[in-house]
């Protein structure tokens with residue numbers, strides 16, 4: 001089987017300073033993301049060749065095809081593998097501000113404007129109990145962008161939703177710099193959102 005490898009970071013660990021510190025980024029990538037990647041390979045190694053030959057997006061969208069014994073591990077580690085790869089690429093040292101183009105229009109249509117969207121995303125994400133992610137997703141059925149929060153590493157793909165922008169609120173994402181101040185981390189994270197990438201994901205999804 002083809003083993004998944006840790007995706008390379010699209011920028012240096014200190015590129016998101018001061019909003020996200022270099023040490024957090026390095027540990028997050030080389031320890032946490034690496035562990036999800038390794039454990040995904042372990043779980044897939046216990047599956048049939050049919051499953052091993054599916055790509056990760058197909059797997060996350062069709063978890064019912066995974067045998068019971070490996071489903072939880074693949075939901076968690078496959079989600080962790082994919083979520084973090086999306087996360088790194090949806091941030092940039094030259095990010096932040098407000099989006100333009102089709103993504104701005106889609107957000108306005110669903111949330112009555114960018115500031116209302118940002119308020120809803122932030123206030124709902126900071127109160128996620130335990131570990132999880134806040135997501136802006138595209139819903140192929142309603143053909144609208146929506147907000148959803150997901151527990152642990154469960155991917156929005158498991159619910160047929162296309163992830164556009166995720167904010168990781170596991171403590172490992174912010175504790176070294178922000179300690180218990182999750183709202184401060186989320187407020188600062190907006191300064192590194194790479195809206196060009198989010199717009200590209202929306203275009204790919206529609």
Ligand code: MN
Nearest residue numbers: 032168170173
């Ligand atoms: Mn994480």
